[in-house]
Amino acid sequence: MTDHDRPPRLIHEVRGFRALVLRELRSALRERSDSLTVIVFFALAVTLFPLAVGPDRELLAIMAPGILWVLALLAALLSLERLFERDHADGGLDQLALAPLPLGAAVLAKVAVHWLTTGLPLALAAPLLAFTLSMPPQAYGALILSLLLGTPTLSLVGAVGAALALGARRAGILLSLLVLPLYVPVLIFAMTGVARALGGESMVPSLMILGGLLLGSLVLAPWAGGAALRQALE
DSSP states (O other): OOTTTSOOHHHHHHHHHHHHHHHHHHHHHHTHHHHHHHHHHHHHHHHHHHHHHOSOHHHHHHHHHHHHHHHHHHHHHHHHTTTTHHHHHHTHHHHHHHSSSOHHHHHHHHHHHHIIIIIHHHHHHHHHHHHHTTOOGGGHHHHHHHHHHHHHHHHHHHHHHHHHHTTOTTHHHHHHHHHHHHHHHHHHHHHHHHHHHHTTOOOHHHHHHHHHHHHHHHHHHHHHHHHHHHHHHO
């Protein structure tokens, strides 16, 4: 085969990325308990609030967006510690580092599967839980859109924190300290968007900022996560 006949490197990398995503999806399906734990935590934590606050439906409706977003954030964080942990323990991370696929692309593949198995289910479950908190139905769409745009950013930023904390003692605490401050902008603009929808205003400005945060994270987080993983392997 001549050099002209060889497939471009980009095609190899795209195929490698797709194969890694499929492998991670199969692994996530085999170990469904990880994703179920996140959803169950989210649901149980939300249902505790009416018991703590009382049957005041107006108060619950006011608090609902904040409760749902903070608990979705904590639920996503709950699963991030294990994002690279298993591969680090069984040597899979070394194989990823030696593979032709750039380590940043491998980070992006793992983040994509993390979001599909945690962020997406959280966004889909949110309206049902919002109903239990007496949240007005006209804000359900805003809540779902904010979660669909915000939770991928949580996964991307969280992956960088998980890579930096890899192998550290009390990695879960370190991970929380690293990423929680970085989650604040997502939380603020997501809450602003839902609040505007509740007030009958357009949430487009908040969605655009959430989209900008997502694009910025897509560009920077895989590169930073790959560099952190390479540092952990050294």
